[in-house]
Amino acid sequence: MNNRPFDLLNDAIDKEVLVVLKGNNQVRGTLKAFDVHMNLHLENASQLVDGEMKTKYGKVMVRGDSVVMISPQI
Amino acid sequence: MNNRPFDLLNDAIDKEVLVVLKGNNQVRGTLKAFDVHMNLHLENASQLVDGEMKTKYGKVMVRGDSVVMISPQI
Amino acid sequence: MNNRPFDLLNDAIDKEVLVVLKGNNQVRGTLKAFDVHMNLHLENASQLVDGEMKTKYGKVMVRGDSVVMISPQI
Amino acid sequence: MNNRPFDLLNDAIDKEVLVVLKGNNQVRGTLKAFDVHMNLHLENASQLVDGEMKTKYGKVMVRGDSVVMISPQI
Amino acid sequence: MNNRPFDLLNDAIDKEVLVVLKGNNQVRGTLKAFDVHMNLHLENASQLVDGEMKTKYGKVMVRGDSVVMISPQI
Amino acid sequence: MNNRPFDLLNDAIDKEVLVVLKGNNQVRGTLKAFDVHMNLHLENASQLVDGEMKTKYGKVMVRGDSVVMISPQI
Amino acid sequence: MNNRPFDLLNDAIDKEVLVVLKGNNQVRGTLKAFDVHMNLHLENASQLVDGEMKTKYGKVMVRGDSVVMISPQI
Numbered sequence: 001m002n003n004r005p006f007d008l009l010n011d012a013i014d015k016e017v018l019v020v021l022k023g024n025n026q027v028r029g030t031l032k033a034f035d036v037h038m039n040l041h042l043e044n045a046s047q048l049v050d051g052e053m054k055t056k057y058g059k060v061m062v063r064g065d066s067v068v069m070i071s072p073q074i
Numbered sequence: 075m076n077n078r079p080f081d082l083l084n085d086a087i088d089k090e091v092l093v094v095l096k097g098n099n100q101v102r103g104t105l106k107a108f109d110v111h112m113n114l115h116l117e118n119a120s121q122l123v124d125g126e127m128k129t130k131y132g133k134v135m136v137r138g139d140s141v142v143m144i145s146p147q148i
Numbered sequence: 149m150n151n152r153p154f155d156l157l158n159d160a161i162d163k164e165v166l167v168v169l170k171g172n173n174q175v176r177g178t179l180k181a182f183d184v185h186m187n188l189h190l191e192n193a194s195q196l197v198d199g200e201m202k203t204k205y206g207k208v209m210v211r212g213d214s215v216v217m218i219s220p221q222i
Numbered sequence: 223m224n225n226r227p228f229d230l231l232n233d234a235i236d237k238e239v240l241v242v243l244k245g246n247n248q249v250r251g252t253l254k255a256f257d258v259h260m261n262l263h264l265e266n267a268s269q270l271v272d273g274e275m276k277t278k279y280g281k282v283m284v285r286g287d288s289v290v291m292i293s294p295q296i
Numbered sequence: 297m298n299n300r301p302f303d304l305l306n307d308a309i310d311k312e313v314l315v316v317l318k319g320n321n322q323v324r325g326t327l328k329a330f331d332v333h334m335n336l337h338l339e340n341a342s343q344l345v346d347g348e349m350k351t352k353y354g355k356v357m358v359r360g361d362s363v364v365m366i367s368p369q370i
Numbered sequence: 371m372n373n374r375p376f377d378l379l380n381d382a383i384d385k386e387v388l389v390v391l392k393g394n395n396q397v398r399g400t401l402k403a404f405d406v407h408m409n410l411h412l413e414n415a416s417q418l419v420d421g422e423m424k425t426k427y428g429k430v431m432v433r434g435d436s437v438v439m440i441s442p443q444i
Numbered sequence: 445m446n447n448r449p450f451d452l453l454n455d456a457i458d459k460e461v462l463v464v465l466k467g468n469n470q471v472r473g474t475l476k477a478f479d480v481h482m483n484l485h486l487e488n489a490s491q492l493v494d495g496e497m498k499t500k501y502g503k504v505m506v507r508g509d510s511v512v513m514i515s516p517q518i
Contacts, residue, residue, distance in 0.1 A: 005113040008135045018131075021512065022140075023468075024097075038113075038137060039449040039482075045515070057462075057515040061452045063482060066466075066512045068095065068140045071119070071131040079187040082209045092205075096214075098171075112187075112211060142169065142214045145193070145205040153261040156283045166279075170288075172245075186261075186285060216243065216288045219267070219279040227335040230357045240353075244362075246319075260335075260359060290317065290362045293341075293353040301409040304431045314427075318436075320393075334409075334433060364391065364436045367415075367427040375483040378505045388501075392510075394467075408483075408507060438465065438510045441489070441501040 009034045012072035017042070019062060020069040025049055027062060028073075038064030083108050086146035091116070093136060094143040099123055101136060102147075112138030157182050160220035165190070167210060168217040173197055175210060176221075186212030231256050234294035239264070241284060242291040247271055249284060250295075260286030305330045308368035313338070315358060316365040321345055323358060324369075334360030379404045382442035387412070389432060390439040395419055397432060398443075408434030453478045456516035461486070463506060464513040469493055471506060472517075482508030 012031050019027045019040065029045030040062040047055045086105050093101045093114065103119030114136040121129045160179050167175045167188065177193030188210040195203045234253050241249045241262065251267030262284040269277045308327050315323045315336065325341030336358040343351045382401050389397045389410065399415030410432040417425045456475050463471045463484065473489030484506040491499045 003107055005107050005109055005115040005135050007107070008115045008133055022096075022466075025512075027513065033447055033449050033451070035449055041449040041452045047513075057513075058517075059452055060513050060515040061449050062513050063508075063511050064137075065139070065509075067137050068099075069101065069121075069131075069134050069136050071134040073132075077181055079181050079183055079189040079209050081181070082189045082207055096170075138211075139213070141211050142173075143175070143195075143205075143208050143210050145208040147206075151255055153255050153257055153263040153283050155255070156263045156281055170244075212285075213287075215285045216247075217249065217269075217279075217282050217284050219282040221280075225329055227329050227331055227337040227357050229329070230337045230355055244318075286359075287361070289359050290321075291323070291343075291353075291356050291358050293356040295354075299403055301403050301405055301411040301431050303403070304411045304429055318392075360433075361435070363433045364395075365397070365417075365427075365430050365432050367430040369428075373477055375477050375479055375485040375505050377477070378485045378503055392466075434507075435509070437507045438469075439471070439491075439501075439504050439506050441504040443502075 006034075006036075008072065009070065012070075016073040018071045018073055019067060020071075021062070021066045022068055026051075027057075027060065029057075029060065031072075035064075038067050038070075040064070040067070040070070080108075080110075082146065083144065086144075090147040092145045092147055093141060094145075095136070095140045096142055100125075101131075101134065103131075103134065105146075109138075112141050112144075114138070114141070114144070154182075154184075156220065157218065160218075164221040166219045166221055167215060168219075169210070169214045170216055174199075175205075175208065177205075177208065179220075183212075186215050186218075188212070188215070188218070228256075228258075230294065231292065234292075238295040240293045240295055241289060242293075243284070243288045244290055248273075249279075249282065251279075251282065253294075257286075260289050260292075262286070262289070262292070302330075302332075304368065305366065308366075312369040314367045314369055315363060316367075317358070317362045318364055322347075323353075323356065325353075325356065327368075331360075334363050334366075336360070336363070336366070376404075376406075378442065379440065382440075386443040388441045388443055389437060390441075391432070391436045392438055396421075397427075397430065399427075399430065401442075405434075408437050408440075410434070410437070410440070450478075450480075452516065453514065456514075460517040462515045462517055463511060464515075465506070465510045466512055470495075471501075471504065473501075473504065475516075479508075482511050482514075484508070484511070484514070 026048040029042030033041040100122040103116030107115040174196040177190030181189040248270040251264030255263040322344040325338030329337040396418040399412030403411040470492040473486030477485040
């Protein structure tokens with residue numbers, strides 16, 4: 001059992017995550033790293049707007065300040 | 075009787091909570107963990123928009139900065 | 149006479165308060181606890197939108213960051 | 223002559239003030255207390271929307287974060 | 297020559313300034329005091345909306361957090 | 371070669387800069403001073419809305435919190 | 445393998461990056477410097493709105509507070 005919310009991110013390293021951003025945008029990709037501000041490093045990332053894929057990124061750094069939710073896709 | 079607002083979250087561990095987010099979105103799920111920033115770890119989570127279920131998540135980490143209210147569903 | 153704004157909340161413990169939130173939403177309920185960030189623990193709470201009751205909550209924790217005004221209903 | 227902006231609030235204790243809030247709402251009432259975050263305790267307060275009185279409150283605590291301007295009505 | 301932006305405010309004490317606020321509102325008045333958060337004390341102040349005078353205030357304290365720009369009217 | 375983003379501002383002192391503000395407003399003027407919060411002192415400044423000049427200011431202090439981008443016009 | 449999100453920016457120095465800003469604006473350019481607040485110094489920069497190039501800048505400093513995502517274009 002996890003005891004802190006960040007443990008959930010720790011368990012998601014190298015797994016696919018769905019990141020909901022402010023403004024209802026979403027980014028999906030493989031979580032490679034995160035820090036205490038919830039800044040994220042994703043690989044094989046793509047941006048979704050209203051659920052549809054809009055842009056393919058390779059690597060992307062997401063600023064924690066823009067994050068609403070992060071869901072590991074297991 | 076509780077003396078601090080966070081005691082309410084402590085009592086809600088392993089129970090279902092409704093989380094109202096900025097922008098009138100809501101997430102419902104079982105509270106597994108929280109921290110002092112009100113970051114939350116939910117399981118069996120689903121997102122509601124205007125009261126209707128929109129997306130099912132499994133595990134989800136909600137960023138405290140996006141939270142408006144948290145209501146334990148007892 | 150009160151000397152600090154938070155004294156008003158202290159006097160309102162166990163009394164009904166009306167909380168105006170950002171986005172013109174309102175929550176009404178019995179104040180059970182608060183902290184220095186203006187996080188609130190309310191019981192018998194209900195949410196009002198444009199003055200009309202929308203949702204009944206039992207217990208609710210309101211995040212201080214979302215609060216505009218708090219008015220004890222005396 | 224005042225030397226710091228907060229001196230203006232100090233001189234306004236027990237006097238009527240008009241408080242302009244984010245979102246063009248206004249609250250009018252007698253200033254009883256304030257703190258360094260510009261949190262305010264008002265009495266005999268009423269909320270104005272677009273210049274017209276909308277709601278009468280008795281006591282109200284206004285969160286400093288929501289304040290745009292405070293004008294003592296002398 | 298000034299070396300820090302706040303020196304511009306120091307030179308504007310007792311002079312008229314135009315203050316652009318978030319949301320395209322403007323306040324004009326005589327600068328009497330300011331602090332490090334850019335909180336301002338203005339006298340003979342009036343609020344302008346879309347360039348037209350909307351409300352006359354006497355004294356007003358403007359919260360620094362709402363300020364976009366301050367222009368001394370020399 | 372610069373090593374820190376603020377070095378770019380240091381090199382732009384006494385030169386013309388274009389400042390993009392939140393809300394798509396822009397200010398153009400000669401950079402006289404800046405501080406660590408990105409507060410700016412501009413001279414011969416003018417405000418542009420949607421690329422067209424709207425208002426001429428003489429001196430202006432721009433609050434760093436409102437800044438999106440600063441581009442030296444070389 | 446990277447261990448911290450900022451390592452991704454470190455590896456992107458002197459390479460082209462796409463920066464997604466709040467409000468769906470984008471800036472593209474060569475990353476020359478960044479700091480811990482995610483302030484960026486770009487060269488040969490251009491602003492894109494809805495995916496189309498809108499303005500060419502030479503050098504530009506982007507304020508970290510406005511950044512949503514940064515993607516190295518490799």
